[in-house]
Each structure stands twice: as C-alpha cells, then as structure tokens.
Amino acid sequence: LLILGIESSCDETGVALVEAQGGAHVPRLLAHALHSQIEMHQAYGGVVPELASRDHIRRVLPLAEAVFAEAGRTLGAVDVVAFTRGPGLAGALLVGAGVGCALGAALDKPVLGVHHLEGHLLSPFLSADPPEFPFVALLVSGGHTQLMRVDGVGQYALLGETIDDAAGEAFDKSAKLMGLGYPGGPALSRLAQQGDPTVFALPRPLLHSGDLDFSFAGLKTAVLTQARKLGDQLEARKADLAASTQAAIVEVLVKKTLKALRQTGLQRVVVAGGVGANRLLREQLDAACARQRVRVHYPELHLCTDNGAMIAMAAAMRLQAGREQARRDYAFDVKPRWPLDSLCT
Ligand code: ATP
Numbered sequence: 349l350l351i352l353g354i355e356s357s358c359d360e361t362g363v364a365l366v367e368a369q370g371g372a373h374v375p376r377l378l379a380h381a382l383h384s385q386i387e388m389h390q391a392y393g394g395v396v397p398e399l400a401s402r403d404h405i406r407r408v409l410p411l412a413e414a415v416f417a418e419a420g421r422t423l424g425a426v427d428v429v430a431f432t433r434g435p436g437l438a439g440a441l442l443v444g445a446g447v448g449c450a451l452g453a454a455l456d457k458p459v460l461g462v463h464h465l466e467g468h469l470l471s472p473f474l475s476a477d478p479p480e481f482p483f484v485a486l487l488v489s490g491g492h493t494q495l496m497r498v499d500g501v502g503q504y505a506l507l508g509e510t511i512d513d514a515a516g517e518a519f520d521k522s523a524k525l526m527g528l529g530y531p532g533g534p535a536l537s538r539l540a541q542q543g544d545p546t547v548f549a550l551p552r553p554l555l556h557s558g559d560l561d562f563s564f565a566g567l568k569t570a571v572l573t574q575a576r577k578l579g580d581q582l583e584a585r586k587a588d589l590a591a592s593t594q595a596a597i598v599e600v601l602v603k604k605t606l607k608a609l610r611q612t613g614l615q616r617v618v619v620a621g622g623v624g625a626n627r628l629l630r631e632q633l634d635a636a637c638a639r640q641r642v643r644v645h646y647p648e649l650h651l652c653t654d655n656g657a658m659i660a661m662a663a664a665m666r667l668q669a670g671r672e673q674a675r676r677d678y679a680f681d682v683k684p685r686w687p688l689d690s691l692c693t
C-alpha cells in the first residue's frame with residue numbers, strides 16, 4: 349500500500365511517501381521533502397497565516413515531484429492520499445486538504461484526513477528502532493504539551509496537559525523577549541550551551557502539583573521580569589538567562605514524565621514534537637530513564653518538527669490497525685480545532 353502524505357497545518361510544507369506492507373510490519377518511509385517558511389515569517393516575528401497559505405500553494409506540487417523522483421515511484425502508483433485535516437491554521441490546512449483531495453479525485457483513489465498530533469505522536473515509528481506499545485508519550489510541540497498513555501493506534505488516554513502555554517511556546521516567547529528571533533526555541537537552546545543554568549532561579553510551575561498538568565505562562569513572565577531587571581546588563585547575561593530558562597522547562601518536563609511512568613507502571617517513553625529535538629531534554633530524560641531501566645524513543649532530529657513523513661506514517665498505521673478506512677470522499681472539511689481524544693472510539 350503506497351501512501352502519499354501532505355502536511356500544511358502551519359509554516360512547513362511537507363510531502364512524503366510511505367509504504368505499508370501487510371501484517372505487523374512497521375510501514376517504511378520511501379522519501380520525504382520539506383519546505384520551511386520560517387525565513388519568510390521571521391520578519392514579522394511569527395507566522396502570518398495568509399502568507400503561510402499562499403506559500404503552501406507554491407510549494408506543495410514541486411515537493412511532491414521531488415518525492416516521487418527520489419522514491420522512484422509514479423503518481424499513478426499511489427493507493428491512498430493522506431493530508432493533515434487539523435488542528436492548525438484553517439487557510440493553511442485547506443491547501444493540503446484541497447491538493448490531497450484533488451489528487452485523489454483525479455487518480456480515483458481514496459483519501460484520508462490525518463490528525464496532526466497523531467502524526468507527531470507516531471513519528472518515532474519512522475526511526476530505525478521503533479517503539480512498541482504500550483508507552484507513555486510526552487508530546488511537546490509549539491502548540492501542545494501533553495502526557496498520554498498510548499496502548500495502540502487510536503488508543504490514547506490523556507494523563508495531563510498544559511493549562512496555558514505549550515513548552516515550545518515557553519521556549520519561543522522567552523527567546524523572543526531576549527531578542528533571539530522566531531521561532532526562538534532552537535536559538536535559545538544554542539545560546540544556553542554557553543550559559544550557566546544556576547545563575548537565575550526561575551520557577552518550576554506545577555512541579556509539585558500532584559497531577560500531570562503543566563503551566564508555562566508564569567515562567568515566561570518570570571523571564572520577562574528578570575530581563576527587565578537586568579536592563580543593559582541583559583546582553584552580557586543572556587546566555588545565563590537562556591540556560592536558566594531551558595533548565596526550568598526541561599526539569600518540569602522530565603519530572604512529570606517520570607511521574608507518569610510511576611503512575612501508569614509503564615516501562616517505555618516516547619517523546620514527540622518540536623521540543624523533542626532539544627538536546628538538554630534528551631540528555632536529562634535519557635539519564636533519568638536509564639536509572640529506572642525505562643526505554644526512551646525519539647523521532648529522528650529532523651522529524652521532530654512538522655513534516656509530511658509523520659502524516660503518511662500516521663495514515664499508514666491507522667489503515668493497518670483497521671482504525672480507519674480511506675474513502676473516495678473528496679468533500680474535505682478541515683478542523684482547525686480538533687481534540688486528539690476524539691479519535692479514540
Ligand atoms: P503543534 O504541533 O502543537 O501544532 P507546531 O507544529 O508549531 O505545533 P512543532 O513543529 O512540533 O510545533 O515544533 C515547533 C516548536 O518546537 C517550536 O516552538 C520550536 O521553538 C520548538 N523547538 C524546535 N527545536 C527546538 C529545540 N532544539 N529546543 C527547544 N525547542 C525547540
């Protein structure tokens with residue numbers, strides 16, 4: 349089964365081809381291509397939705413051509429066309445959904461709308477050493493921060509989530525007020541390498557709340573207060589402030605993940621989403637889990653943030669698990685807001 353996947357929920361256009369064999373084999377990535385709009389949005393300090401939609405239109409077909417060339421397959425060989433149905437920016441989603449359904453209709457092949465977060469969640473299955481169910485998932489992206497118990501495809505139980513900002517947002521907003529551009533997560537974490545994480549005592553919100561929820565809005569405010577207090581000293585102490593910010597975010601993520609493991613009794617963790625690329629998070633989670641003999645799985649670094657491969661993979665795994673049937677229904681409707689647990693039936 350050859351599956352074409354298209355991602356266009358935000359500021360990355362991604363296209364990929366995944367092949368699903370029969371039985372329990374993990375589907376295989378044949379090729380993927382990605383165009384990031386980050387440079388285009390940087391001038392505005394954030395994603396401009398209208399510009400995002402227009403750029404997806406420009407990029408999606410050339411990316412698809414590149415993917416078919418790389419995989420050595422033809423468009424006519426595609427069995428199912430998958431696209432991101434939500435959540436995300438409505439106009440951006442409409443591009444992937446429109447192109448996906450147009451291709452499906454032209455080829456007389458069924459289509460499948462995929463949940464973007466399920467794509468992130470299943471992206472570690474694209475790695476050379478894929479996880480096995482069940483596991484605790486730490487989903488840490490630009491818009492979401494959730495701990496889940498995952499028993500199989502479509503079997504997700506929410507254990508806890510952020511009550512305000514996402515972890516990626518905490519990185520990005522802190523970075524922005526330090527003048528590190530957009531999206532600031534990677535820049536902040538690079539700068540942090542030269543800093544001392546113990547210099548500024550920043551809050552670890554909800555660390556001892558007794559539940560598995562997160563809160564990062566207060567941390568961002570604390571960083572702002574600290575930056576104001578530093579005044580013209582900020583430039584000289586920026587690396588220390590970056591390191592202290594990163595340490596606060598990572599400590600909360602790691603400790604709550606360990607708590608989720610204790611609570612569920614599970615021995616396996618899967619990290620997914622853009623913040624999963626963070627080096628300190630990987631180091632600290634690896635160290636903590638090694639002590640507990642818990643296995644940790646990550647997506648490959650370049651597949652942590654948005655991409656088409658995870659969308660094709662999620663479609664392949666849903667079809668394989670019998671969770672869904674692709675249909676010749678080309679009247680797409682996108683879902684800018686779409687809770688993940690609505691997939692669990
Ligand atoms: P969502 O998937 O919730 O809709 P999104 O698609 O915007 O949101 P992702 O693409 O998964 O989110 O991830 C982007 C986020 O990851 C940004 O907030 C970015 O700053 C953050 N990020 C990427 N790399 C790193 C890193 N090395 N350290 C910290 N944060 C990072």
Ligand code: MG
Nearest residue numbers: 358359360654
């Ligand atoms: Mg992005």
Ligand code: FE
Nearest residue numbers: 468489653654
């Ligand atoms: Fe995402």
